[in-house]
Amino acid sequence: MAKKEIDLNRVPVAKQDPEVRARNFEEVSLGYRWDEAVKEASRCLQCPKPVCKDGCPVNVLIPEFIKALQEGDMDKAVRALKDKNSLPSVCGRVCPQEEQCEVACVLARKGAPVAIGRLERYVADWALNYSREDDSVPSDVSPSGRRVAVVGAGPAGLTCAADLAKMGHEVTLFEGLHTAGGVLKYGIPEFRLPKRIVQAEVDYVTSLGVTIELDNVVGRTETVDDLFEEGFDAVFLAPGAGAPMFLNIPGENLNNVYSANEFLTRVNLMKAYRFPEYDTPIRSGSRVAVVGGGNVAMDASRCALRLGAEKVYIIYRRSEHEMPAREEERENAKEEGVIFKILTNPRRFIGDEQANVRAVECYEMELGEPDASGRRRPIAKPDTAFELEIDTAIIALGTRPNPVIPTTTPGLELTREGTIATDFKTGRTSRTGVWCGGDMATGAATVISAMGAGKRAAADIDAYLRAL
């Protein structure tokens, strides 16, 4: 039999034209059509030892769902995909596949790896649009009679809640905001992750029998001790990001200097891009500087463009090589017109008479020897100060843990950084019956790593509950 010819290039995916999309909030990537998805799926070699699976923090059954797609059996593909992943439409869009599953794909040695992320999105979206299967709790799972409180309805909490519900436990998910989804709703913009997709995934989790209680800030509305008193047998803490970090330079509290959290929350959660139809306003001007080099900086810069900015700068103190943002997001931002000012660091923000920011003074940097993080340390170049005229600044430097739960929960050991000390493999904290995952355990990280933490904790909580 002739050896099957492998196409070393992946099927390209259609995107909105950069000039058009830079002015709207519609999704940038249009996703595969049926024929494209099947063609791309056919590139998968169905390796006997699928290393792609090991690269996935939640071990999605990658070869299985792709094989079903090759065979055109969509119900089977959906079952395989959802077996390990309760939020596949989200992961297909925002996971850094290039450093997880796709980097491990054997095709990557010779050419382009299978576009696992795009296929995941295709199958997951198909399920949202067409699936008639009832994929809620399998009928052979009997209720355990145990109750678990999951704190925070972001990626970690949703994943943990879904897994525990599938295992037969009664789960209540407590969310501080007025809607479930966490960073998927307030942080990641509509054009990268449509909110109707997030809501559909949340609805899937509730279809498993999970109760969601909104407007409940655990630590304030109820303490962890209250939850145990109410009869919960275990608590999983995944409250997410806390206070934004700032540069601590002069002028940072001027008007129109935003944290990325505030800027993105106004735009995504509160839909300020539709002001005045929506009540929450935003003041995003025509010349915007975004400080930072991560995915959040890319999201903020691209939102600023869509809000009508003429010039948007990314200010980053190292070189592009050191930027933590995904390559795909950097490319998208550049295509849309975001200007990268690398090896540049802000020194102070300068205000006008109304205390609105009107400029940022920066200086140039060069790279020295590698520092503790392994990245080359940026060093200020003398006499390179210059002023950049701006009317909006957005600081995207990450977040600090929120102190509300640690300060109201006795018996929780903290790390030096203020996160809750957590065993990475199990999610266990220093307090019996309390698990933790997501940003509160690790500091700011990715959606999928939070989901992985939720999944591992669910397995450990299940074992704990069954031994009670």
Place this chain on the structure above:
Amino acid sequence: MFPILEKQDLTPVIHLWKIRAPRVARKANAGQFIILRHGEEGERIPLTIADWDREAGTVTVVFMEVGATTEKLAALKAGDAIDDFVGPLGKPTEIDRYGDVVCVAGGFAIATIVPIARELKAAGNRVVSIMGFRSKDLVFWEDKLGEFSDDLIVATDDGSYGRKGLVTEPLKEILETQKVDRVIAIGPTVMMKFASLTSKPFGVPTVVSLNPIMVDGTGMCGACRVEVGGETRLACVDGPDFDGHTVDWDLLLSRQRAYVDPETVSVARLHQCEGGCQNG
């Protein structure tokens, strides 16, 4: 949903709601606030807690019509329900046996200071209260604050009721003539600023309750940052109470004005719609 059990119009523009919110009621303490939101398009706004009943599971809030959102909220009646009502947020006001305490409140913040005066009184303090209003038609809860005060002074800017003048004048007189161990000042930012400036030369610790613009109100967004003692703090989790003598008042005042222009747009739009606009 959080039902409005009772609505009172304390003045034509200041309204009181008693809301059924058992979880909030169970934890509420003087000085804390809630965030509410109503309607799919609604914004999140913070309101301080004026009272609570743990048994009945109710929380009382008081708000003044100052913009499009509060104007829309004012149209809701008993029997209606609000979509989101979350709290209690922020740290409670520190209550201790200080000795002689002066409570200064202006405008609708009278509602905030009443439970604080009540707790201070219950803790064994001598409480002197000063309440200030623009004019007589805005005066409310004189009897309520009086109930927890050993002495009560009412002042109006135009002299239409009580003493004529600002709250800082009686405050200064008291500081000059009596022993004062603590001042609590809550009201419009300008009032809190000048109350703090008045007490500063006397070296009397002065607590203020700051009301910057907030979005999430739970310590995530940083919109409510204020500078106190040269440090940036978040009013929603580190406050809302701070040392009035070290607050950067001018920064707070300028940050509070950040959305004046968009607010004008919202109010204009609201009034236009009242004339019968079809597409919301």
